[in-house]
Amino acid sequence: MPSWAEFQPYIVTGLALGGLYALSGVGLVVLYRATGVLNLAFGAVGAMGAFIAYSMIQAGDPGWIAWITCIVFAGVVTLGYGMLFGPALAGRGPLVQSISTLGLALVLFGVIDLAWPTTGGQSPSISFPTDNGGFSVGQLTVNWTQVIALALGVVITVGTGAFLRYSKLGTAMRAMANDREITATLGVPVRRVEAAAWLGCGLLAGIAGIMLADLSALDDTTLTFTVVISSLAAALIGRLRSITVTFAAALVIGLVHDLITPITQISNYQDMTPFVLAAIALLVMSRTQVMTRSREEG
């Protein structure tokens, strides 16, 4: 067993990763509650945005333009998908709607692989100016990017909670989460609210994509699948409902994932963390399950 000092740096990286998973998980939960769609293309959209940003930086564009492009791209693509396929699949149940987003994920994954082929040698990467600055706590050095990642997770979670609680649009989203039909009869512009939810989810996907490209790796498989799986696990533990639980679960997943790194016996299996944690959570939660004929049924 490694000593405590060996674990310490991984607390920092784990919390940063957890913050981004939290941000992603919140994005997934909000969209799911508002539209009934679990956006499984979340990671792929962010990955493509990050690759575009990488190319722009390579071409000499200033960094901040590239980052904004990434976020806007993710927002626009997600919104476009929502506008195109949301109405076509409405009423087909969350399962079919969510599986359909996998189609978008496959398309983007293929395009990324075509446009940015994995060649031997140096792999593409993105770095922020905040990577270099930082401060130290004891022997630990923390760079600003990690601080930003965790802070973003907290801010987005709190902000989304407040938004859902106090704003008019947020109230409409909560109403739609309860009953879409009744909400529509009350005069809420359902389509527009859904569009807002798609856009919001896409923007968060862009933020998560560009941040993870820096903190983790700019790699299409990692960004597309690992991110989605980790944040999905967090969202699942939050029962696709509670953004507070999702936030906490995401931090735990990020922490456990990184804290395993120094334990050499099991460090190879660290990517199983989300699956194991979510499986345990589901096992415990399913004990109190009540079967109802609700909309959640596929």
Add this chain to the structure above:
Amino acid sequence: MIDTDATGRKAAPAGSRARPIDNRALIRAGVIAVLLLLAIFALPPLMSGYYTDTMTQVAIYSIVTLGLGLLVGRVGLYSLGQLAVLMIGAWVGARLLFATSQPYILVLIEAGLVTMIIGSLITLPALRLRGLYLALITLMLAGGVIVVAATLNFPNGGGGFSGYNGALLHIPAIRRPSYAGTDPAFYRFCVIVAIVMFLLVFVHLRTKPGRSWAAIKQSEPAALAAGINTTVYKMWALALSAFVTGVAGALLAGADRELFSIDFPIQNSISLLAVVLMGGAFSLAGAVIAAFLQAFLPALLQIWGVPNDWLIILFGIGVMQVLATAPGGIADQFPKDMKRLYGLISRLWRRPPVSRPEAVPASGGDRP
């Protein structure tokens, strides 16, 4: 009563079912038998080594898509982890083939059974949950198993539990049955195993489990109220699907002769579901079409020099299109489209006499 495909159900009026269906079923069985005989006897001498390998893959993957189609189309369980199940089957098969000198068929059955047990245990937590949760937990399962496989590696003739020896210079090939050592012979062997697996699933669909699955698919609470033990039958479907997929995995071990974890990328887990939906999850023919999409198209693209990524893009578009407009997939849609085309052509042919030809049936999308 479960029909093999949706078209048959729609075409026959409710009253006069007995005789015409009998005839049609006979004709269909005859056509299938002839096609299978052609596939077993006529095809191998005609194919080059490359296509023999490809068609072997098609035969094996038709078992995989059969298992997944069973879950998706018949029970309504969307599994994204079928690739993981296949990997487990391939791993167990390869390990047993290296460790023992049992007959190949026995290994196939054992690999199927072990995969069945492992697959059932892993999906147990998700079983009591509704559809979406199962899909998600299986996606995570796929991610997890791929991690394990990358660490454990596939057996290559080494010792110990994992059977992997990284220092091995000469990697022995995974053995094949003595009567199916050559590529064409192994292809025939795979086709025959696939036929047996299809029959196994077909028998299930035509008996009590099939009826129970149909009820569960319509509505789980209603099935429960009708006295169907939904947990047992869902478990049964998962177990059967894992069994056939495990058998396919063990076949894959013999077909590839050496296995690597990079042969099972995680995106294949999703593209498997995509091809099953595109091929048609509601029919057995759809499973064969899906296998061609999954295993034959990449081989074709490789000859043409087209990057495989185009196929992934195509599958992505295909799955969105199928879900949005044609839930029955190609197996359901293609005959309809042909009928439409025929209607169109025949309308052109005899335009003058008829004032208004009967309406052409609209294409799919009528499933709620």
